[in-house]
Amino acid sequence: MAGYRELLARVRSEIEEISSIEAHERHTAPDAPLFVDVREPDEWEEGHIPGAVYTGRGRLEQRIEGLVPDKSRPLVVYCSAGSRSAFAAKALEELGYLDVVNLAGGFSDWKRNGFDVTIPRVLSTEQRARYSRHLLIPEVGEDGQQRLLDARVLLVGAGGLGSPASLYLAAAGVGRLGIVDADVVDESNLQRQIVHATDRLGEPKVLSAKRTVEALNPDVRVVPYQERLTSENVDRILGESWDLIVDGADNFPTRYLVNDASVWHGIPVVHGSIFRFEGQVTVFHPGVGPCYRCLFPKPPPPELAPSCAEGGVLGVLPGIIGSIQANEALKLILDRGDSLAGRLLLFDALGTTLDEVVVRRDPECPVCGEHPTITEYVDYVEFCNAVTLN
Amino acid sequence: MAAIRIPPTLRAEVGGVRQLEAHGETVADVLDDLVERHPALGPQLLADGELAPFVNVFVGGEDIRTLDGTETAVRNGDSLILLPAMAGGA
Numbered sequence: 001m002a003g004y005r006e007l008l009a010r011v012r013s014e015i016e017e018i019s020s021i022e023a024h025e026r027h028t029a030p031d032a033p034l035f036v037d038v039r040e041p042d043e044w045e046e047g048h049i050p051g052a053v054y055t056g057r058g059r060l061e062q063r064i065e066g067l068v069p070d071k072s073r074p075l076v077v078y079c080s081a082g083s084r085s086a087f088a089a090k091a092l093e094e095l096g097y098l099d100v101v102n103l104a105g106g107f108s109d110w111k112r113n114g115f116d117v118t119i120p121r122v123l124s125t126e127q128r129a130r131y132s133r134h135l136l137i138p139e140v141g142e143d144g145q146q147r148l149l150d151a152r153v154l155l156v157g158a159g160g161l162g163s164p165a166s167l168y169l170a171a172a173g174v175g176r177l178g179i180v181d182a183d184v185v186d187e188s189n190l191q192r193q194i195v196h197a198t199d200r201l202g203e204p205k206v207l208s209a210k211r212t213v214e215a216l217n218p219d220v221r222v223v224p225y226q227e228r229l230t231s232e233n234v235d236r237i238l239g240e241s242w243d244l245i246v247d248g249a250d251n252f253p254t255r256y257l258v259n260d261a262s263v264w265h266g267i268p269v270v271h272g273s274i275f276r277f278e279g280q281v282t283v284f285h286p287g288v289g290p291c292y293r294c295l296f297p298k299p300p301p302p303e304l305a306p307s308c309a310e311g312g313v314l315g316v317l318p319g320i321i322g323s324i325q326a327n328e329a330l331k332l333i334l335d336r337g338d339s340l341a342g343r344l345l346l347f348d349a350l351g352t353t354l355d356e357v358v359v360r361r362d363p364e365c366p367v368c369g370e371h372p373t374i375t376e377y378v379d380y381v382e383f384c385n386a387v388t389l390n
Numbered sequence: 391m392a393a394i395r396i397p398p399t400l401r402a403e404v405g406g407v408r409q410l411e412a413h414g415e416t417v418a419d420v421l422d423d424l425v426e427r428h429p430a431l432g433p434q435l436l437a438d439g440e441l442a443p444f445v446n447v448f449v450g451g452e453d454i455r456t457l458d459g460t461e462t463a464v465r466n467g468d469s470l471i472l473l474p475a476m477a478g479g480a
Contacts, residue, residue, distance in 0.1 A: 254477075304434060358453065
């Protein structure tokens with residue numbers, strides 16, 4: 001009976017091997033072979049050859065046909081020093097793989113030569129548990145969860161829409177949430193603004209939201225902007241590299257400011273608005289679909305602006321619309337599914353109906369059209385004041 | 391006869407109903423008929439006798455600005471959606 005050394009020597013004589021220098025040449029060639037890493041998970045997590053696929057030696061035979069269905073595909077198998085992968089290469093040949101070579105010297109020799117190494121970002125044990133229901137969805141998985149953790153979303157408004165949106169984005173692990181709101185928590189907010197609480201009355205909304213959100217998920221960092229969005233500060237705030245904006249503002253001047261700024265900064269906006277029993281929700285994606293001004297070129301006259309009329313809202317309505325906004329935001333971050341760009345959803349809570357209308361990009365749009373007529377911020381001030389003064 | 395969806399922002403002008411019916415062969419005719427029956431809608435929908443620029447009208451889910459404007463044909467049974475901008479979010 002052969003001992004380990006004899007067995008290893010025999011296996012190595014039966015397979016093909018290449019040096020790490022040759023492997024590196026093949027790695028950079030146009031039709032590079034697939035590198036298969038057969039080490040232990042912790043070794044993989046500390047760094048691996050760029051583009052390699054991972055399957056531990058223990059489950060290699062079980063998993064490889066799923067990973068590499070084409071048995072004629074050239075493979076370079078490696079472990080840390082070339083011994084485990086020698087056995088792996090032999091096993092692959094026995095499974096019918098036609099072009100398998102072992103990386104002699106393994107990953108250690110690859111690193112010694114100073115060749116590129118990828119250090120994978122891995123979820124912690126706590127994160128694996130927290131996001132397990134995401135990890136189970138093929139459309140999210142570990143890559144998607146990393147995207148969410150890397151994502152930066154700016155919420156305009158920490159009110160009715162911003163409450164559910166911030167809670168669900170935080171729960172989903174969106175790593176950075178900017179929240180813009182100048183107000184403090186008022187008793188009349190609590191019928192619907194579920195990110196706040198009775199013990200926060202009088203507290204700035206951005207700080208109350210930060211407290212709730214960071215308690216829900218310590219992976220999330222909230223950047224509070226306790227200010228009203230204006231033409232003075234909009235470039236500074238939007239300039240802090242946000243991937244997208246969730247617009248839950250409560251007035252027309254801010255809506256138009258967010259729109260114009262988002263077009264000029266090239267940031268998609270997930271737009272929601274609510275009134276009594278009815279909500280509207282859509283995505284304005286610069287360069288992809290229409291903007292707010294394609295739909296509503298300019299605000300209505302103040303006396304007809306419903307936002308100023310304090311018309312009331314059913315408490316759960318912002319929960320529904322804000323959650324749809326969170327859904328759109330997550331899809332945009334994950335780059336999955338079809339966004340609401342070009343479609344406006346109308347939700348009627350009384351009839352429980354959902355209608356959809358088409359919103360097209362307007363070539364005559366004053367902001368995103370072919371010949372823009374608006375090229376600097378418009379301050380629609382005195383908007384609501386005009387109503388009170390009437 | 392067309393069914394017209396009245397947005398919540400305009401329901402006070404029509405006694406609180408969510409949907410109304412009106413007659414006409416074009417969007418302009420239908421709106422005229424609607425305003426005739428519910429004069430309080432006039433200032434909310436029209437400016438100088440024309441459709442106000444801040445009100446969007448959709449026929450069959452399409453914005454009439456991408457069709458034939460207020461001359462867009464309305465067939466029996468079509469549904470019209472009136473959509474004024476609303477800004478509320480809090």
